[in-house]
Each structure stands twice: as structure tokens, then as C-alpha cells.
Amino acid sequence: MGKQHLWSVLFAAGYLTDAGRPGNEIHKLVIPNREVMNIYEKRIRSRFKVRVTGDTVRWTKFCEAIKTGDAVEVQQLFNEFMAASISIRDTFARKEMKENFFHGMLLGLLQAEGRWNLQSNAESGIGYTDIRLEIPALKTGCIIEVKYAENGQYDKACTKAMKQMEDDGYAEALRQDGMQIIHKYGIACYKKSCRVSYCMEKNNESSD
Known part of the structure; x- marks a missing residue:
């Protein structure tokens, strides 16, 4: 009832x-x-920050993995967060709304790291990347594109995310801002699990 x-x-x-x-x-x-x-989305991020970032050890490891490009650790920890924090019923929605749900979860995790410049649905290249963050002190930037893996087709969704980042030039804004290392994450989510694809770009010609 x-x-x-x-x-x-x-x-x-x-x-x-x-x-x-x-x-x-x-x-x-x-x-x-x-x-x-x-x-x-705001409620999801708010609830997720309270419940998940309370686990400071795991949350710190997650942020460190995002920052250093450890995609294996990002995948493992995000799976652990989902297993502990959400119900399959939370993802009952249209496909685009499901992507927004997981987008909101990731944003809630990353917003708790207050020292980073973080943007959601930020204009970049010829499109809008889901999550873009910059760590100016390290001249490091990250792009995260989230896709819903329909029927558990993780590889297909990851491939789509990575291709979209390249085709639409999502890294361009980070290059212009002088980021010398750019981590690119394609994260495919389905129910309570995810798979992460990753590549890194070094931009040594960026200005100081």
C-alpha cells in the first residue's frame, strides 16, 4: 500500500x-x-550524495579512479554503488529517462568532490556531453557519456557512447581550456550494473 x-x-x-x-x-x-x-534528477542526486558519499572510503577510491583513468576500478565501484543503493524499479522508465537516471547518479557522486569544475549536459564540439569535468591543478579533464544498454547489450552501448564523443568533438572544449590529459568514459548501464569503455588523449601542445 x-x-x-x-x-x-x-x-x-x-x-x-x-x-x-x-x-x-x-x-x-x-x-x-x-x-x-x-x-x-535533483532528488536522485541529492539522495545519492547522502547515501553513497557517506561511504567515504569507496567514494574516495571512485573519484581517484575517475581522475587517473582507472576504468576497471570505475566500473567495479559504480557497480557496487548501484548494487547497494538502487532498486530495479528505480529504472522503470522510457529509454531516455533511464539514461537520465544513471546520469543523475554519476553526477551526484562527482558533485560531492567540490574541488573539480563539473558541468552537466555541457555544450562541446557539435553536441552536448553528459558530464564534463576539469581538474585545473592537474590540467586533467574528463568526459563521461552515459548510455542505456537495452537488453543488456553493454558492448553495443559502450561503442555508441565512445563513437558519439569522437564524432561530436566533445573533447574540444577541454583542449581549449588547456587540459593536457583527457579521460574519456563511455558508461553503459542496465538495471543495477554497468560496463565502462575508456580511452585517454594527451594534449601536450595545450597552452600553460
């Missing part, structure tokens, strides 16, 4: 809308618009 009450309250308040067919006894509740989606 608790969950049914929650859905009813959210529906009555306009935070969910019924996208099911008229007369159908089965209701398909969806998030109605981007404004409401932003509210959900």
Missing part, C-alpha cells in the same frame, strides 16, 4: 501523468515534462 499511495500522490500532484490508452485498466505512469524531470 505504501508504494501505491506514493504513486497516487505523485499522480494527483501532477508529478506523474497517465500515458496509457483510454479505457485500459492498466495505467502507464510517466514523467510529464522536462521541468518535472529536473526535479526528479
Whole structure:
């Protein structure tokens, strides 16, 4: 009854809308618009920061792995965070909304590291990268592109993420800002697990 009450309250308040067919006894509740989606994303990031960054040892290792390009460690730790923090029901949404859910989780983790310059959906090249961060003191930048691995097709989703980063020139803004090392992560998520693809670019000609 608790969950049914929650859905009813959210529906009555306009935070969910019924996208099911008229007369159908089965209701398909969806998030109605981007404004409401932003509210959900903020709540996800807020909850995730409180629950996950409380595990300071694991969170510190995760940030260190992102910073140094240790993709194996990034994959292992993000899988551990998801296993401990979310329910499969949390990902019940349209494909693009599922990607936003995992995007929000990663953003919540990285925002807790207050010394980094972090941007979400930042314009770069000819598109908008999911997450872009800069560590000016180290002249290091990172690009993270999140994809939903439909039916567990992790390799396909990772390949798509990495190709999008290259085709759309997402690293260009980091080059212009003088980042000498650029870590590129394609993260494919499905239910409560992920797979990470990675490559690194060295930009030794960047200005001091």
C-alpha cells in the first residue's frame, strides 16, 4: 500500500501523468515534462550524495579512479554503488529517462568532490556531453557519456557512447581550456550494473 499511495500522490500532484490508452485498466505512469524531470534528477542526486558519499572510503577510491583513468576500478565501484543503493524499479522508465537516471547518479557522486569544475549536459564540439569535468591543478579533464544498454547489450552501448564523443568533438572544449590529459568514459548501464569503455588523449601542445 505504501508504494501505491506514493504513486497516487505523485499522480494527483501532477508529478506523474497517465500515458496509457483510454479505457485500459492498466495505467502507464510517466514523467510529464522536462521541468518535472529536473526535479526528479535533483532528488536522485541529492539522495545519492547522502547515501553513497557517506561511504567515504569507496567514494574516495571512485573519484581517484575517475581522475587517473582507472576504468576497471570505475566500473567495479559504480557497480557496487548501484548494487547497494538502487532498486530495479528505480529504472522503470522510457529509454531516455533511464539514461537520465544513471546520469543523475554519476553526477551526484562527482558533485560531492567540490574541488573539480563539473558541468552537466555541457555544450562541446557539435553536441552536448553528459558530464564534463576539469581538474585545473592537474590540467586533467574528463568526459563521461552515459548510455542505456537495452537488453543488456553493454558492448553495443559502450561503442555508441565512445563513437558519439569522437564524432561530436566533445573533447574540444577541454583542449581549449588547456587540459593536457583527457579521460574519456563511455558508461553503459542496465538495471543495477554497468560496463565502462575508456580511452585517454594527451594534449601536450595545450597552452600553460
